[in-house]
Amino acid sequence: MDQTYSYRRQEVVVKSLKVEEILERWPALFTPEQINEEFRRCTTIPLESSFMSNLDKHTSKLLTVFSSVGGSRGERLRLQWIELVQNPSASVVRKRDVVLRCLVDYMGDNIR
Known part of the structure; x- marks a missing residue:
């Protein structure tokens, strides 16, 4: 997941995907573990x-x-x-x- 962080960010921010599209493309982002991990990756704080x-x-x-x-x-x-x-x-x-x-x-x- 670390390797695709920039790609995901570009897709989400630049393309302004809808939540449904993000869920379809990146379903792991909607699991508690990945939400915690993404938050930690962005802020260095355990959510x-x-x-x-x-x-x-x-x-x-x-x-x-x-x-x-x-x-x-x-x-x-x-x-x-x-x-x-x-x-x-x-x-x-x-x-x-x-x-x-x-x-x-x-x-x-x-x-x-």
Whole structure:
């Protein structure tokens, strides 16, 4: 993949391919491993571990933001993060899952 990085970049940037065309030509770019590898190759930063450590660092602030939301969205958020308040010994993985689900809902998207 390293040898074809410049070629892929040229194809994506210069030809302005649609996502469907990129997926067809370079399907490996859409796997988690390759996304992480491409990010590391471009920035020298490990994407997933960096993201998760920063998510852990900002979890309490995010929960504060989520708790300030009103209306039906705020109620949905509370139903999700109340589990973390009631169970402070929840695993790190479970905390991340709850915070990411709340974040998606907070941003107005639906993952279900």
